[in-house]
Amino acid sequence: MRHKGLLAVLPMLLTLLAPAAPAAAAPAPVQVYGAWHCGDDYCTWSRVRDVAEFDAKNHWLIDRGDGRPSVNVVVLSFVDPLELLHGTTDATTANGVPVGMNREIVQYFTSRGIRVMLSIGGITYTDAWDAALAEDPAGLGRAAAAVAADLGVGIEIDYEQNTGPNLAGLQSFIDAYRSVHPYDATGANPAARLTLDTAAGDRWLIDINRKATADWLRTDTPVLDYANAMVTARPTSASSHIANWQEHLDGKSQYSPPVPPLAPAKLTAGLYIAYGRSPLPECTNYANSLQKATGDWVRNAAPNGAGTTSGLLGYMFWAAEKPSTRGLGTQEPDGCAGGVGAGATSFGVQVPMGPLRQS
Template structure:
């Protein structure tokens, strides 16, 4: 009997020790699994300007395009650096008129071909087309004044044809045509209703807002009030665009993004709070002044690194139920300026954007987005 008790005691000690050693790696594995299957950062994308400062004015072969942009589909371990690429820009008036000219075919820049779209989609990277940009503010105004409904229908048709989403980049700061923009959105949604699952690429419709709430005030007020609510969303989400220059600290970048979360109740009319799950924050990887930013090539200590905790955990301020913004957007891949540097060899971005994607376990393909 005594020997049996001793044997049982030894067996119990052995079992406890075994469980102790087994428990640690199992716990870590479970923790990692939770992190990678339910990431707080869902959107991790780059605007793409082709090789001609965002004109997309020439047809490019996939081989030549890949030689300049391979870092986007492979951060060095065979996994894409991003899960979204936004081809920038479509000229709104040409899209309305379905213009064909030296750089455009039926309203779409001739470089935005199905081959280029499929180059990214074949690697599970979502693709969108951006309509507008700061260069095309007048074109937006003309198109919205002429026939915003037809513009929305044309945009939806292109989205369906290429299997892409559409981004609204309407940077009219003084008197935006919000009635016209509402008609554009209504027309688009009449063809492609809001899809909370994100399964239909053409149903993805987003908007660009300023870095904070002190510019594009009319647009921010309307978008936050009417189109980006958590109860009856019309647009999928917003991008808080880059400011005039790269923020010089994490706190500077975060203060801009916090303005969207807090709103501007003192304004007349007030800008309401925006749920963190309804927008991304943006950083430069190339600047208009001509330099490739550290965020492109070196993650540690970059703003992608130092703002990560905030982006993943910032709490709502009265609107929304989940912590954390949707993620990041980067301005901009390849050559956004004719006088600046490009994110082409040897200045590619695996070491910054790519390492960030790996560090934050960015899901590829992009998952369904949090709705509130």
């Protein structure tokens, strides 16, 4: 009978003596939560804006409804790289920068703790990138660095050449920029923030993506701060977006030469907030939005050959105000406070942005 009693309590004793299971890792914080901004003239920024008029159409970016900003970074899009190289000044451009991207607009955001960057390129200026890189890539890098220092902004590289991109020229551009503004893991110097746009997945802009992943986005010897996975041709499902983003983390070993895997801490995920003529949930209804539907994956995506920590850096949204002549834009009375702003609250986004995860 004693043996039977011991056998009866043995499982309980083993359970009590067994080591506790390790706690599940906490989801990574959403550190980058921002919007590309196209102004009110379809990404040209070709006129000086009155700040009060600008605020009436963009107040949601600095106030999600409770006085806190909806985002922690805004990327003003786009600068023509050839005009930047030449320091063009005319009716729409001042020293190579669109006149709408001026100190007053930058300070509208930075005075609220929102980081500002200028995006060089975009699909419209692909030929201009090619021409500038062929003419004087180092000079372009120095010009970008000077503008960044003058305005207190970072720079985004949006070079969308899918066939035969000038990678040697782009390397020279980056080297020249970094000779003025070295990589800064603390994020304390706004002008040291240098990022790159790449495709939603690994099947477009392949050469640029391969070069960036192999040489510029490494966690051991970082050159660029991170890459943005851009939006697809049109909004799709949560599962489709996740599949695209996963491609960056996996790489493409079957390509020749292969595309190496990218560390999750070097990538942000792109979603639309303005597309077509109807408001998107991503802009107006967080509960039904793709950022909510993909949030668990974005914060927990595991490394698969590069990096040591899980979770992407966060989200970038395309695009504030008027990104297209055919679309609604984000000029509704509340803008995207109900989508992006509510997401900032749900994700606990830090404003101002703190130092980014490096591994």
